[in-house]
Amino acid sequence: MARIAVIGAGMGAMAAAARLAVAGHRVAVYERGATHGGGVGRLERDGFAFDTGPGLLHLPAVYRDLFVKTGKEPLEQCVELRQVDPAGAHVFPDGTTVTLPNASRAGVVSALDAAFGAGSGERWSDLINRAREVWDATRRPLLEEPLRADRAALADDPYPALRRGWFQRGPAPLAKVARRELADPRLAALLESQALAYGLDPRAAPASASVLAYLEQTFGSWYARGGMRALADALHARCLARRVEFTFGAEATAVLAKDGRAAGVELADGTTVAADAVVAGVSPERLARLLPPEAAVAGSAPAVAGGEESGPQAPLGRFSVLLALRGARPVDAPHRTVVHPADPDAEYAELFPTRPGRRRAAPAPGPGVATAPTVTVLRPADPELVPDGDHEAVTLTAAARPHTAVDWADAELAERSADRLVAAAEAAVPNLRDRLLWREIRTPYDTARDTGVATGSVPVPALAGAGGRYLAPANPGQLPGLYRVGGWSHPGGGLAHAGMSGAMVAGLIVDGADWRGSQ
Numbered sequence: 001m002a003r004i005a006v007i008g009a010g011m012g013a014m015a016a017a018a019r020l021a022v023a024g025h026r027v028a029v030y031e032r033g034a035t036h037g038g039g040v041g042r043l044e045r046d047g048f049a050f051d052t053g054p055g056l057l058h059l060p061a062v063y064r065d066l067f068v069k070t071g072k073e074p075l076e077q078c079v080e081l082r083q084v085d086p087a088g089a090h091v092f093p094d095g096t097t098v099t100l101p102n103a104s105r106a107g108v109v110s111a112l113d114a115a116f117g118a119g120s121g122e123r124w125s126d127l128i129n130r131a132r133e134v135w136d137a138t139r140r141p142l143l144e145e146p147l148r149a150d151r152a153a154l155a156d157d158p159y160p161a162l163r164r165g166w167f168q169r170g171p172a173p174l175a176k177v178a179r180r181e182l183a184d185p186r187l188a189a190l191l192e193s194q195a196l197a198y199g200l201d202p203r204a205a206p207a208s209a210s211v212l213a214y215l216e217q218t219f220g221s222w223y224a225r226g227g228m229r230a231l232a233d234a235l236h237a238r239c240l241a242r243r244v245e246f247t248f249g250a251e252a253t254a255v256l257a258k259d260g261r262a263a264g265v266e267l268a269d270g271t272t273v274a275a276d277a278v279v280a281g282v283s284p285e286r287l288a289r290l291l292p293p294e295a296a297v298a299g300s301a302p303a304v305a306g307g308e309e310s311g312p313q314a315p316l317g318r319f320s321v322l323l324a325l326r327g328a329r330p331v332d333a334p335h336r337t338v339v340h341p342a343d344p345d346a347e348y349a350e351l352f353p354t355r356p357g358r359r360r361a362a363p364a365p366g367p368g369v370a371t372a373p374t375v376t377v378l379r380p381a382d383p384e385l386v387p388d389g390d391h392e393a394v395t396l397t398a399a400a401r402p403h404t405a406v407d408w409a410d411a412e413l414a415e416r417s418a419d420r421l422v423a424a425a426e427a428a429v430p431n432l433r434d435r436l437l438w439r440e441i442r443t444p445y446d447t448a449r450d451t452g453v454a455t456g457s458v459p460v461p462a463l464a465g466a467g468g469r470y471l472a473p474a475n476p477g478q479l480p481g482l483y484r485v486g487g488w489s490h491p492g493g494g495l496a497h498a499g500m501s502g503a504m505v506a507g508l509i510v511d512g513a514d515w516r517g518s519q
Contacts, residue, residue: 001026004509005265005275007252007290010038010451011495012486013281014235014244015502018070020279021242023510028275029244030267032251032452037232038281038486039451039458040495043322043440047387050322050395051229052442052450055378056084056336057222058215059496063231066499070238078234080225087221088336090193091427092186099334103220116184127181127191131214133160138208138464143497145516146504147474147490157465159207171465174209175202175348189340193374196399198494199316199460201352203345206465223335226384228495251452255280255482257292262481265290277509281486283453284473295478314455316351317408317444319369319400321418322393325435329392333379337428341372351399368406368443369417373398375424391437394429396421400444403456408445415441459493475505483508 002025006013009031017027035041041052057063060081067075075081085102098115101107105128109121137158141148157171161181172180174195178188192202194216195209202209224230239246254266255278262278280287341347347370378395385393398421406413418441426432444456463470472492475484485505487493507515 002276002509003274004028004277004279005030005273006279006281006485007255007265008032008038008281008452008486009036009236009246009248010281010486010498011040011232011235012489012498012501012505013038013279014232014239015066015499016279016281016483016485016505017244017502018066018235018239018242019502019506020509021239021244022070023506025509027239027244028273029239029246030250030252030265030273031246031248032268033450034248036236036246036248037229039447040228040232041450042227042229043442045440046324046438048322048324048391048393049227049385050320050393050440051227051378052320052322052446053318054228054495055223055376055380055395055397057081057224057228057231057495059219060222061219062496062499062503063235066235066503067238070242075234078237079230081222082225084221084223084335086334087216088338089334089428090186090190091337091339092189093340093342094186096186098190103218105217108217112187116186120184120187123182123184124187124190127178127210128214128217130160131210132218134158134208134211134464135214138211142462142464143491143500146476146508147471151468151471154464154471155466155468157206157208159210159465161207172207173203174200174205174207177207177210178202186340189344190338192344193338193340196348196374197376199399199458201348203348204352204466206463206470208463208465211463212461221336223380223382225382227380227382231495252282252290255287255290255292255295255479257294257479260294260480262477262479277481277483278477279483279485279505279509280477281484283457283459283488284484285454286452287477287484291478295482314402314404315457315460317400317402317447317456318442318458319398319417319421319444320442321396321421322440322442323396323422323432324437324439325392325394325429325432326390326437327392327435328389329379329381331381333381335378335380337377337379339375339377339424339427341370341374341424343372344374346370347373351401367401367417368408368413369398369400369420371420373420373424375421375428377425377428379429392435394425394432396425403444403448404454408443408448408456414443417441417443453488459487461494461497462490462492475501475508 112121448456
């Protein structure tokens with residue numbers, strides 16, 4: 001039985017902890033904050049409740065497998081999951097609205113044809129078929145196995161149109177592929193918005209990012225009763241049932257080393273904890289500050305998927321406005337609606353003034369969120385989120401520049417940005433301002449405070465292509481016995497990806513360096 005010290009109580013860290021405990025190891029988790037879940041937070045006020053992190057889950061099979069492997073009670077006995085149907089609505093500036101069914105290829109085709117004209121659904125379906133080829137090519141090496149030392153196979157974009165010579169001047173980014181293959185700018189905006197929701201710049205992200213749309217359409221969107229925080233609570237409870245020890249308010253200040261191996265952690269109060277292995281669920285920037293000097297010899301700090309965390313621009317953050325509304329939620333209101341701006345390129349230019357691969361230029365000044373942002377409106381039909389049936393809890397979300405690029409501690413900046421989101425959201429929620437009781441604002445500054453990531457950034461999923469620039473750091477760390485887990489490590493950000501990273505790290509510790517993932 002080995003002693004495992006885990007730094008952080010995020011979703012990936014807890015996923016690894018539960019699996020390691022079941023394997024017979026003694027696991028202790030040290031979290032700097034007061035609670036578990038990392039970015040999967042919750043805000044409660046006056047009988048209203050809101051998720052402050054992800055609002056939906058894709059690929060629930062990741063957590064089903066985790067609960068099957070760590071106890072008798074399956075996931076559905078611990079969390080009430082339901083498919084969100086319709087998957088969502090999209091509102092465009094020309095007045096067009098399209099509502100897409102959940103996990104129904106034929107239904108999506110019909111809806112797009114009805115909204116955008118005959119042939120639109122077929123063009124979308126053809127692109128999703130090509131995205132499926134990306135999924136088939138990258139599922140195992142990118143999502144089911146630890147990252148190999150030789151990453152050449154993931155450096156090239158597997159999107160099939162690129163291999164077949166449709167784009168003659170080398171790999172094309174997602175936006176270029178979308179606009180050429182889908183033709184209708186509204187269809188292209190639909191695909192690009194799904195990448196932007198993950199913090200990706202569609203003008204720079206490889207075409208393989210289309211796999212994100214494929215995953216959502218194929219495996220559906222899922223919601224947990226009580227909010228996605230319920231999933232974090234269930235995972236924490238599973239860890240406790242497997243006798244994982246948690247210490248909150250315990251910030252790790254150093255990873256200890258002995259004989260060239262990770263040998264424990266030192267905490268802010270001076271306590272030292274010996275361990276046979278250390279699992280770090282923190283950002284690369286923070287981990288670099290914890291490492292002993294000899295770790296620099298073992299390997300330099302790896303890149304963060306989508307850009308250097310401390311480079312000219314860190315990955316984007318999440319800006320949210322939590323709205324308490326008087327009046328019942330209409331029974332036919334979609335759970336999720338995306339309100340699109342008139343000029344997506346203007347939004348990209350404001351959010352990504354320094355694009356990947358152009359690291360010498362300093363970020364240009366600009367607003368915290370775009371002047372005309374893409375806004376996601378979440379309206380869960382969940383009685384646990386409201387004081388009674390005569391009220392509604394609504395969450396507005398937009399991509400935001402990181403806290404290092406703008407000062408998100410500036411209350412006036414936050415209020416101005418919130419006003420933009422509310423104005424846009426009225427296209428999805430009629431009479432929104434008349435119904436408003438109060439609002440709470442969550443910025444990347446709040447994310448930084450809650451998670452310890454100084455930029456307040458949200459990690460992006462790992463992607464193949466772009467020369468490997470969108471690959472996350474490998475799970476084995478710079479020292480033997482040190483492992484990285486969670487969204488800032490392979491296979492990148494997102495609830496499902498965090499769960500995958502936990503499975504990979506547990507496999508590496510239990511079965512050794514030769515473990516290659518699912519068999």
